[in-house]
Amino acid sequence: MAKVPVQFTLNGSEKAEFVESGTTLLNALRDKIGDTSPKGGCHQGTCGACSVIVDGELRLSCLTLAETCNGAAITTTSGLAEGGVLHPLQRAFLDAFATQCGFCTPGMLMAAKVLLDHTPDPSRDDVVEALSGNICRCTGYEPIIQAVLTAARANSQNAA
Amino acid sequence: MELRKSYFSDVRKDDLNEIGQPRPRSDSPGHVTGKTAYFADRNFPGMLHLKMVRSPHHHARIRSIDTSEAEKHPGVVKILTARDVPHNVYTILILIQIGPEDEAVLADGKVRWKGEAVVAVLAETERAAQEAAAKVKVDYEVLPAVFDMEEALKPGAPLVNEYHGQNYYLYDSGECRKVRFGDVEAGFAEADYVLEQSYQSSPIEHAPTETTGCIVAPEGNDRFTCYTNTQAMFFTLDNTSIILQMPGSKLHFVGGTVGGGFGGKVDVIVEPIAILGAKLTGRPVCFTYSREEEMQISSPRAAEKVVIKDGVMKDGRIVARKVTGYTDAGAYSRHSPYGAQKGAGHYPGPYTIPNVWIDTYCVYTNRTPSSAMRGFGVTIGDFALEVQMDKLARLIGMDPLEFRFINAYRDGDMKAHRQPTEGAALIECMQEASRAANWPVAEKYMAMSSYAKGA
Numbered sequence: 001m002a003k004v005p006v007q008f009t010l011n012g013s014e015k016a017e018f019v020e021s022g023t024t025l026l027n028a029l030r031d032k033i034g035d036t037s038p039k040g041g042c043h044q045g046t047c048g049a050c051s052v053i054v055d056g057e058l059r060l061s062c063l064t065l066a067e068t069c070n071g072a073a074i075t076t077t078s079g080l081a082e083g084g085v086l087h088p089l090q091r092a093f094l095d096a097f098a099t100q101c102g103f104c105t106p107g108m109l110m111a112a113k114v115l116l117d118h119t120p121d122p123s124r125d126d127v128v129e130a131l132s133g134n135i136c137r138c139t140g141y142e143p144i145i146q147a148v149l150t151a152a153r154a155n156s157q158n159a160a
Numbered sequence: 161m162e163l164r165k166s167y168f169s170d171v172r173k174d175d176l177n178e179i180g181q182p183r184p185r186s187d188s189p190g191h192v193t194g195k196t197a198y199f200a201d202r203n204f205p206g207m208l209h210l211k212m213v214r215s216p217h218h219h220a221r222i223r224s225i226d227t228s229e230a231e232k233h234p235g236v237v238k239i240l241t242a243r244d245v246p247h248n249v250y251t252i253l254i255l256i257q258i259g260p261e262d263e264a265v266l267a268d269g270k271v272r273w274k275g276e277a278v279v280a281v282l283a284e285t286e287r288a289a290q291e292a293a294a295k296v297k298v299d300y301e302v303l304p305a306v307f308d309m310e311e312a313l314k315p316g317a318p319l320v321n322e323y324h325g326q327n328y329y330l331y332d333s334g335e336c337r338k339v340r341f342g343d344v345e346a347g348f349a350e351a352d353y354v355l356e357q358s359y360q361s362s363p364i365e366h367a368p369t370e371t372t373g374c375i376v377a378p379e380g381n382d383r384f385t386c387y388t389n390t391q392a393m394f395f396t397l398d399n400t401s402i403i404l405q406m407p408g409s410k411l412h413f414v415g416g417t418v419g420g421g422f423g424g425k426v427d428v429i430v431e432p433i434a435i436l437g438a439k440l441t442g443r444p445v446c447f448t449y450s451r452e453e454e455m456q457i458s459s460p461r462a463a464e465k466v467v468i469k470d471g472v473m474k475d476g477r478i479v480a481r482k483v484t485g486y487t488d489a490g491a492y493s494r495h496s497p498y499g500a501q502k503g504a505g506h507y508p509g510p511y512t513i514p515n516v517w518i519d520t521y522c523v524y525t526n527r528t529p530s531s532a533m534r535g536f537g538v539t540i541g542d543f544a545l546e547v548q549m550d551k552l553a554r555l556i557g558m559d560p561l562e563f564r565f566i567n568a569y570r571d572g573d574m575k576a577h578r579q580p581t582e583g584a585a586l587i588e589c590m591q592e593a594s595r596a597a598n599w600p601v602a603e604k605y606m607a608m609s610s611y612a613k614g615a
Contacts, residue, residue, distance in 0.1 A: 037193075044451060049370075086192070102191030137366075
């Protein structure tokens with residue numbers, strides 16, 4: 001099958017790959033580039049475990065074709081910490097016991113990051129809405145919601 | 161959280177320094193940075209993908225299997241049938257002497273549920289494996305099937321599983337697990353009221369976010385490393401050793417990282433056939449359930465039916481309990497004989513009842529084999545028992561929580577299985593629950609203790 005070239009920046013570094021036409025961004029990231037932080041849970045856009053950020057917007061990488069991401073800036077959970085320092089969301093997830101098996105965690109973090117980027121001081125309802133596309137089967141949603149609210153407070157304190 | 165050190169202080173060491181203290185989980189730094197390696201996060205050069213051809217029928221004889229078209233499909237490397245599996249018929253709990261072996265790794269001669277694995281296709285890509293699997297031709301003679309436990313137990317019902325010879329599991333105690341304590345009929349005769357009710361449940365799918373699967377890498381020297389998300393590492397290692405007739409020293413299992421399980425990953429289903437594929441091709445093999453397979457093929461919690469008959473006195477004492485429990489194992493045993501047995505132990509409830517009679521049946525039907533799920537064998541029982549307790553309290557016009565205080569077992573009480581009760585804390589738990597739920601009970605119940613009878 002014909003392969004198409006794709007170039008994008010992933011967590012700040014340039015990537016160039018040839019992928020089969022129709023390859024999902026999830027498979028391109030995991031199998032071609034080796035960033036396995038996005039997880040494949042349902043492969044049909046309902047669980048949110050594969051969520052990544054493409055040009056500032058939350059995207060389900062299992063439903064996004066890699067070839068449509070030419071020139072895009074992509075962020076995944078493996079690029080969230082900067083210079084070895086955890087992002088406030090990662091810190092809050094650790095402290096609030098917001099991960100159990102950890103499989104949904106990268107997708108949750110991505111959804112939460114997009115929320116805080118757009119809405120630095122979210123209400124509880126905003127958090128619930130922002131995470132509504134991500135399924136967790138073991139931690140339970142309350143510690144995750146609390147972690148996002150905690151991170152938001154930490155952010156606003158840093159800004160002030 | 162407040163730690164109440166006053167409870168059982170005379171029987172417990174009091175040097176606890178972890179309980180009540182927050183401690184970070186050792187694996188969570190990996191989770192929040194995306195570094196935790198689940199089985200599917202490994203990728204090996206030349207890895208093959210395995211897809212199953214599955215039965216479209218609930219019960220059918222296999223007349224013939226034709227893989228010739230599938231073999232010609234581009235990308236196909238190997239196709240496996242029952243003949244390729246060294247010890248094809250197995251059962252998971254044979255390791256703890258629970259038999260007979262009753263389930264085929266790949267169907268041999270018959271399929272007994274819709275979705276049963278018949279042929280395994282190994283190909284260069286997932287897509288090629290899927291397309292080739294669709295080209296495998298299996299000729300079936302459809303047989304009558306049975307889906308209802310009571311129908312399955314009737315004389316003349318279609319026989320689900322020849323390895324058992326009848327549609328129920330034969331325990332060493334007979335056709336069911338039994339508990340006998342006191343004289344249950346005398347108890348009913350003495351009771352002021354008798355209440356008999358039936359309770360039923362449906363199968364429940366665990367739906368873990370990460371689907372079941374494994375990746376096998378041949379290590380050379382006929383040794384294989386299997387990266388798996390099993391919840392039962394040693395069951396898997398030992399059963400694989402039996403199925404493939406390979407010593408355990410040739411098998412290296414790597415696991416411990418499970419993206420949600422809830423009991424759904426304790427069966428030994430993907431690893432043996434993936435290792436066989438790796439052995440016969442010399443290449444790494446990935447066998448991962450699709451979401452659809454996870455929902456339809458993986459073993460759910462068993463459907464259960466529970467019939468409870470209780471005799472109760474006007475003063476609140478339960479004097480007799482007779483329970484008949486039915487666990488729908490589906491077509492194969494897996495963990496269900498154990499689940500049904502747990503039910504037998506559990507149906508007296510945490511209550512002291514002088515006359516108890518319990519029968520629990522593990523029944524075979526042509527439904528998806530059921531297996532472990534979070535407290536399987538007792539959770540549906542608890543639902544039934546506690547709804548029954550509420551109904552009994554209503555029947556005699558008593559507060560349902562006070563009714564439970566009257567019947568709660570306390571240290572020294574003889575349980576129906578003839579084990580004296582030790583270390584009970586039910587009274588204390590109910591006292592806490594009463595306060596927490598703001599559900600007041602009479603002072604005499606708040607003065608009770610599990611530890612000292614009559615206190």
